[in-house]
Amino acid sequence: MMFGLIILAIAAYYMFNSSKDGGSCCRNYQAQEYTSLDILNDRYARGEINREEYLERKQELSVQKQSISIKKG
Numbered sequence: 001m002m003f004g005l006i007i008l009a010i011a012a013y014y015m016f017n018s019s020k021d022g023g024s025c026c027r028n029y030q031a032q033e034y035t036s037l038d039i040l041n042d043r044y045a046r047g048e049i050n051r052e053e054y055l056e057r058k059q060e061l062s063v064q065k066q067s068i069s070i071k072k073g
Contacts, residue, residue, distance in 0.1 A: 036061055037058070037061055040054065040057055040061065
């Protein structure tokens with residue numbers, strides 16, 4: 001009886017311990033980060049914004065990106 005509880009405790013420890021560091025099922029998972037351009041493209045594809053608004057916002061994003069890279073350099 002005591003041996004069974006020890007085995008159960010060890011198994012539970014390894015199950016919960018492996019889930020803290022991502023577990024075996026999720027070790028290769030990489031969180032996907034979306035850029036503002038990705039979000040804009042998705043909104044246009046879903047029809048939430050029209051072509052004119054899409055092009056205006058895309059232009060604004062490219063101008064912002066250029067000004068940020070100039071400030072860094």
